[in-house]
Amino acid sequence: SENHYHQFVVRTATVKRLCKTRNILTVNGQFPGPTIYARDGDNMVIKVTNAGPYNISIHWHGFRMLRNPWADGPSYVTQCPIQPGGSYTYRFTIQNQEGTLWWHAHTGFLRATVYGAFIVYPKLGSPYPFSTPRREFPILLGEWFDRDPMALLRQTQFTGAPPNVSVAYTMNGQPGDLYRCSSQGTVRFQVYAGETILLRIINSGLNQELFFSIANHRMTVVAMDAAYTKPSNTRVLMIGPGQTINVLVTADQPPGRYYMAARAYQTAMNAAFDNTTTTAILEYKNRPFSRPILPVLPAFNDTATSTAFTSRIRGLSKIKVFQNFDVSLLFTVGLGLINCTNPNSPRCQGPNGTRFAASINNNSLVLPRTTSLMQAYYQGVPGVFTTDFPPVPPIQFNYTGNVPRGLWTPIKGTKLFKLKYGSNVQIVLQDTSIVTIEDHPMHVHGFHFFVVGSGFGNFNPRTDPARFNLVDPPVRNTIGTPPGGWVAIRFKADNPGIWFLHCHIDSHLNWGLATALLVENGVGPSQSVIPPPPDLPQC
Numbered sequence: 001s002e003n004h005y006h007q008f009v010v011r012t013a014t015v016k017r018l019c020k021t022r023n024i025l026t027v028n029g030q031f032p033g034p035t036i037y038a039r040d041g042d043n044m045v046i047k048v049t050n051a052g053p054y055n056i057s058i059h060w061h062g063f064r065m066l067r068n069p070w071a072d073g074p075s076y077v078t079q080c081p082i083q084p085g086g087s088y089t090y091r092f093t094i095q096n097q098e099g100t101l102w103w104h105a106h107t108g109f110l111r112a113t114v115y116g117a118f119i120v121y122p123k124l125g126s127p128y129p130f131s132t133p134r135r136e137f138p139i140l141l142g143e144w145f146d147r148d149p150m151a152l153l154r155q156t157q158f159t160g161a162p163p164n165v166s167v168a169y170t171m172n173g174q175p176g177d178l179y180r181c182s183s184q185g186t187v188r189f190q191v192y193a194g195e196t197i198l199l200r201i202i203n204s205g206l207n208q209e210l211f212f213s214i215a216n217h218r219m220t221v222v223a224m225d226a227a228y229t230k231p232s233n234t235r236v237l238m239i240g241p242g243q244t245i246n247v248l249v250t251a252d253q254p255p256g257r258y259y260m261a262a263r264a265y266q267t268a269m270n271a272a273f274d275n276t277t278t279t280a281i282l283e284y285k286n287r288p289f290s291r292p293i294l295p296v297l298p299a300f301n302d303t304a305t306s307t308a309f310t311s312r313i314r315g316l317s318k319i320k321v322f323q324n325f326d327v328s329l330l331f332t333v334g335l336g337l338i339n340c341t342n343p344n345s346p347r348c349q350g351p352n353g354t355r356f357a358a359s360i361n362n363n364s365l366v367l368p369r370t371t372s373l374m375q376a377y378y379q380g381v382p383g384v385f386t387t388d389f390p391p392v393p394p395i396q397f398n399y400t401g402n403v404p405r406g407l408w409t410p411i412k413g414t415k416l417f418k419l420k421y422g423s424n425v426q427i428v429l430q431d432t433s434i435v436t437i438e439d440h441p442m443h444v445h446g447f448h449f450f451v452v453g454s455g456f457g458n459f460n461p462r463t464d465p466a467r468f469n470l471v472d473p474p475v476r477n478t479i480g481t482p483p484g485g486w487v488a489i490r491f492k493a494d495n496p497g498i499w500f501l502h503c504h505i506d507s508h509l510n511w512g513l514a515t516a517l518l519v520e521n522g523v524g525p526s527q528s529v530i531p532p533p534p535d536l537p538q539c
């Protein structure tokens, strides 16, 4: 194994997009940020220096960080943020993971511009489960805003109003030809006729699930969230915030220029969204000149296409999913509304004298401010959190309608869910459909999980498990809860520490659609996780 040293300096830089010059927060002045390359088994040492104006921390999305929560990164969960002028060195070993992962700021909305790809190759001499492609390209899908992310955060979190929507989507930071003043920067991927390339697609957007397609070309999905899948052919894919999808594409069309395009898959009813389209160009070398062809993308609300794509995927994991579980939980995920005491206050910008909130099992997570959950746990600081997160018995309510009014009003608190180390856990995530039905891309830190089943309507614990895929379920770290439906995941609680579980739509996360799993083996954190590094930031 190799050691990799990286310096990340978080600082503002000037970029021009859509005819406007903006100062944005970056890593090393790059937007998107630097791509990290490593191999499975390598040791990473990444020094992050905060030369920007805001508190910040960096999360290595999808890395398991076994017994090493200190390297995970979410602010106020496993560490205090790095304050302006401060620095912190993330040290971790990549253990049995390969594929496309990424990194992003995990403080407020700062990941709007602070993100990059993290590519992990197999160990030397260990092949892909498909023939090695001739070349490969990371494609970071993003959302571009015309306002500072901290202003956007204030809008949603502090006023309880719906989020501002993006003004463009981007591929590798560029909106592309269909927007004004963007043609010059349009990203081109050059290929030779006949060769097969690997695209590593990452949805780093804040709030939007996206459809992605390439004109005239078929894609073969071979991995998702850094876990291999059985090859699956498709013309269009759906990717939620936080997810990654690897596809093989063969340049088997008449030499020319073809657009890759992405635009919204939008499931929330009556919500404003950005319905523009971002493009990049797949360009055959030595092509005759031609105008690029646009692919046909599904309608923004085409849940049938999205569901068909996701539910076709089969996993290629060497590890088998367990058939029996020790813990079975129902986590209901969704929005809510909190009544304002003063409907005229600036913090009351939701519908009819309310403000928006979001919750799991009607609990809206409030993060501590004077320490992080993990630091409080490790040091035994009382009063920071409780572990009485309430499980919901399945089918207590009909989430497809007539949800009791009490569940529209989430209760704020800092409740974690305690799991016994080593237990086999099943969690069914159920969209509550309160306020609106919506696809919530749920992400779990510290684990990846098998996706054993999903469906629409209420999860039925008597009939639905009979249809679970316990043979070859895909492995992921972020999975969409279907709009008005449910998804069932399974994982072994084999990573002690505190691990964030949240919706990867940042407005929902900051409205409280989150909890944390506290995995404990009974001997206390000082025996089960590595000691905190001396430079771990304090609040």
Ligand code: C2O
Binding pocket: 059, 061, 074, 104, 106, 242, 443, 445, 500, 502, 504
């Ligand atoms: Cu990619 Cu907790 O996030």
